[in-house]
Each structure stands twice: as structure tokens, then as C-alpha cells.
Amino acid sequence: MTYQIQTYNKIADAGLQLLDEQYKINESNEPDAILLRSHKLHDQPIPNSVQAIARAGAGTNNIPIDQCSEKGVVVFNTPGANANAVKELVISCLIASSRNLFRAVQWTHSLKGETDISEKVEANKKAFIGHEVAGKKLGVIGLGNIGSVVANDALALDMEVMAYDPFVSVDVAWTISRSVKRVHQLEELLSQCDFITIHVPLSPKTTGIIDAKAFKAMKKGIHFINFARGELVDHAALKEALQDGTVGKYITDFPSDDIFGMENVVATPHLGASTTESEENCAIMAARQLKNYLETGNIKNAVNLPNVSLPLTSPGRLTIMHRNIPNMLGQFSQLLAERNFNIADMLNRSRGEFAYTLIDIDNKLNDEEAADIMERLQKIEGVIRARHIANGWH
Ligand SMILES: NC(=O)c1ccc[n+]([C@@H]2O[C@H](COP(=O)([O-])OP(=O)(O)OC[C@H]3O[C@@H](n4cnc5c(N)ncnc54)[C@H](O)[C@@H]3O)[C@@H](O)[C@H]2O)c1
Numbered sequence: 001m002t003y004q005i006q007t008y009n010k011i012a013d014a015g016l017q018l019l020d021e022q023y024k025i026n027e028s029n030e031p032d033a034i035l036l037r038s039h040k041l042h043d044q045p046i047p048n049s050v051q052a053i054a055r056a057g058a059g060t061n062n063i064p065i066d067q068c069s070e071k072g073v074v075v076f077n078t079p080g081a082n083a084n085a086v087k088e089l090v091i092s093c094l095i096a097s098s099r100n101l102f103r104a105v106q107w108t109h110s111l112k113g114e115t116d117i118s119e120k121v122e123a124n125k126k127a128f129i130g131h132e133v134a135g136k137k138l139g140v141i142g143l144g145n146i147g148s149v150v151a152n153d154a155l156a157l158d159m160e161v162m163a164y165d166p167f168v169s170v171d172v173a174w175t176i177s178r179s180v181k182r183v184h185q186l187e188e189l190l191s192q193c194d195f196i197t198i199h200v201p202l203s204p205k206t207t208g209i210i211d212a213k214a215f216k217a218m219k220k221g222i223h224f225i226n227f228a229r230g231e232l233v234d235h236a237a238l239k240e241a242l243q244d245g246t247v248g249k250y251i252t253d254f255p256s257d258d259i260f261g262m263e264n265v266v267a268t269p270h271l272g273a274s275t276t277e278s279e280e281n282c283a284i285m286a287a288r289q290l291k292n293y294l295e296t297g298n299i300k301n302a303v304n305l306p307n308v309s310l311p312l313t314s315p316g317r318l319t320i321m322h323r324n325i326p327n328m329l330g331q332f333s334q335l336l337a338e339r340n341f342n343i344a345d346m347l348n349r350s351r352g353e354f355a356y357t358l359i360d361i362d363n364k365l366n367d368e369e370a371a372d373i374m375e376r377l378q379k380i381e382g383v384i385r386a387r388h389i390a391n392g393w394h
């Protein structure tokens with residue numbers, strides 16, 4: 001079996017190398033899977049051949065998830081694989097912004113060609129007096145893979161840390177220091193912190209969550225750090241808050257024309273995950289997840305389907321993505337019984353309105369039998385996509 005993979009963006013070799021001789025990269029217009037980073041898929045058709053999309057990274061707002069679910073395409077991301085890279089940049093920007101480092105460095109370079117540089121340096125350095133972060137209050141919005149490590153490390157800088165995340169996962173909650181004060185109202189965090197950093201995914205629910213009302217609640221002169229997504233912030237309200245001094249500094253990884261040139265804006269070119277280590281981690285995790293899904297039907301870290309794992313030991317496996325409605329399993333087993341196929345093992349999991357079923361059968365199907373059973377499964381109302389995986393070891 002050969003799998004065709006279409007890539008977008010530069011995917012680290014460490015990940016691509018995991019896709020062995022069974023895989024062809026960028027050789028077909030009808031790929032089985034897509035492997036990408038920030039490339040936007042919203043504006044292009046997704047070929048019907050695509051069974052899975054792996055995002056080597058965290059944010060999946062560049063992928064039309066609802067459309068993928070309706071087409072039976074599993075969408076993966078790589079949770080945590082770039083968290084350390086983002087955390088290091090956020091912590092460094094937190095300190096650098098507090099010490100006016102960006103403006104100071106720019107000014108120093110402007111002295112090129114001048115005389116008496118050391119005198120000018122000594123005379124002017126008072127323009128860049130900053131603050132230490134120790135003893136100040138940091139607010140972390142979103143305590144996921146990135147927010148949690150930023151919160152923990154800020155404690156080590158002797159900061160007081162306050163965090164808001166109404167949906168924090170149990171796994172992450174275990175890793176968060178007890179010294180991080182959890183708040184249940186965003187306003188509480190906004191009104192008390194000297195620095196705020198946001199680490200939530202962009203979705204219709206979070207678009208513009210930092211709006212005029214949120215800025216109004218903030219302490220005057222706050223430093224706001226946004227390494228998550230630009231659209232989380234209402235830019236008209238941000239401009240006003242920058243102009244009236246509510247926001248003392250806006251440090252973002254998502255530059256946009258409307259805030260360029262404002263003295264209190266620091267913008268980096270979407271660099272959060274751009275380290276060799278993080279690019280490799282993400283590519284390796286994405287490639288493994290894709291390979292596992294294509295070869296066994298098992299799912300790990302999908303954003304539109306549950307985790308599903310069953311060792312593939314029988315001669316064949318049927319994977320069925322379907323709606324989460326009653327009597328699906330009954331219909332599958334009836335169909336298999338009618339064809340005289342024996343079920344060796346079965347696993348069904350659901351997530352929201354979608355569900356996924358693995359059925360391992362004792363029968364080794366030839367191409368004709370496999371095509372026939374696929375066609376019959378696809379005809380069951382509620383089935384979105386069915387696949388037959390022949391176990392090469394039998
Ligand atoms: N700048 C970069 O290069 C870069 C790199 C990685 C991630 N990101 C962005 O950062 C985001 C977060 O990454 P992550 O790995 O921590 O994701 P994650 O999924 O591990 O964590 C996100 C957290 O946000 C929380 N959340 C969701 N809605 C919320 C809300 N309304 N209020 C408060 N909390 C809310 C979730 O409960 C979760 O704990 C990504 O979705 C991506 O957009 C940017």
C-alpha cells in the first residue's frame with residue numbers, strides 16, 4: 001500500500017523521514033493526507049481523496065474543521081510540541097518589554113557614525129529606565145500547554161501569577177503550581193494584573209474576546225502579550241487603548257498594518273514556534289499521528305474525533321466515521337453477519353455529534369469483497385466515511 005501525502009509549508013526533515021518508502025510526498029493531486037503548518041486551507045477545495053490532515057503545530061484555525069468532519073477527514077494537531085518554544089519567547093518578551101529593550105536597542109543602533117558614543121549612551125540611558133518583573137502580577141489567560149508553563153516559570157521570576165481558564169484540562173491542571181491563583185472571572189484578572197499574556201485558541205467563541213470592555217477593565221499602563229492569535233484582540237479597541245495609555249505596551253507575534261509605527265507596539269513575525277527543536281517536535285508528532293491513522297485507523301490527538309486505540313492483530317479492520325446517533329453499531333454488526341464476516345474486536349467512541357468505530361474481522365477480504373462492504377457501509381444513514389485496512393502481517 002502506498003500513501004500520497006501533500007505538504008504545505010516547510011515541514012522539518014525529522015518528521016518527513018518517518019514517512020518511509022510506503023509514502024510519496026507531493027507526487028499526486030489526489031493525496032490521502034495533508035501535512036501542514038499555518039497554510040490556510042479555507043480558500044481551497046480539499047480533494048475527496050483526503051482522509052486526514054495533520055497540523056504540525058497547535059492552532060487549527062487555518063483548517064475548516066467543520067467541513068472536514070462532514071467529509072470524514074480527521075484533523076490532528078500536535079499539542080504541547082511547540083509549547084516550550086513559545087514559553088521561552090513569551091518570558092523573554094515579558095522581561096524585554098519591561099526593560100524597554102526593543103526601543104533601547106533601536107536607539108543604540110541609531111548612533112552609528114556618530115562621535116562620543118559612550119558619552120551619548122550615558123547621557124541618554126535614562127530614557128530607557130524600565131521595571132523589574134519580580135513582585136509584579138502576571139495574568140495568564142488560557143492554561144493549556146503554553147499558558148501552564150508560562151505561569152509556572154513566571155513564579156520562578158518571583159512574579160505573582162493569576163490565571164483564567166474555565167475549561168482547563170485535568171492533565172494540565174496537575175502540572176500547575178499551587179501558587180498560581182485561579183480566578184473564575186476574567187475581569188478579576190484584567191483589573192489586577194500589571195502584565196497579561198493570552199494563550200487561547202482562535203475560534204468563533206474567542207474572536208475579539210479582548211474587546212473595549214476588557215481594555216476598560218485593565219490597569220492603566222498594562223503590558224499585553226499576545227503570542228496566540230491577532231484576531232483574539234479587537235484591533236479598533238486596542239488602538240484606542242494604546243493611544244489613551246491603558247495599554248502601555250502591546251507585544252504580539254501577529255503583526256498588522258493598523259498598529260505598525262505605534263511606539264508602544266512590539267511585533268515579531270510569528271516566531272513563537274520557530275525553533276529547530278520545536279519544528280522537529282511538531283513534524284515528528286504530526287507524522288507519527290498521520291502514519292498511525294493511515295496504517296491502523298487509530299486516532300491520537302485529533303481535534304474533531306476522540307482518541308481511539310486498538311492493536312491491529314486480525315486480518316482486516318473496518319474504520320467507520322459516523323454521526324453520533326442510536327443504532328449505528330447494530331446496523332454495522334447486522335451487515336457483517338449477513339456477509340458471514342466474524343467480528344474479532346470492536347471499539348466505538350464519540351465526540352460531540354461525531355463518532356468513530358473500529359471493527360476488526362477474522363476474514364481476509366479480497367479487493368472485491370472490501371469494495372462491496374465499503375459500499376454497503378456507506379449506504380447506512382449516518383455513515384460519513386468507511387475504510388478497510390488489510391493487515392499486511394496476515
Ligand atoms: N505564536 C506562535 O507561534 C504559536 C505557537 C503555538 C501556539 N500558538 C497559539 O496559542 C494557542 C494556545 O496554544 P496551546 O498549545 O497552549 O493550546 P492548548 O489547547 O494546549 O491550550 C489552550 C487553552 O485555552 C483554554 N481556553 C479556551 N477558551 C478559553 C477562554 N475563552 N478563556 C480562557 N481559556 C480558554 C483551553 O481550556 C486550553 O486550556 C494556539 O491555539 C495557537 O493559536 C501560537
Ligand SMILES: O=C(O)[C@H](O)COP(=O)(O)O
Pocket residue numbers: 037038039056057058059060082270272273274
Ligand atoms: O499554532 C501554532 O502552532 C503556531 O502558530 C505556529 O505556527 P507555525 O507552525 O506556522 O510556525
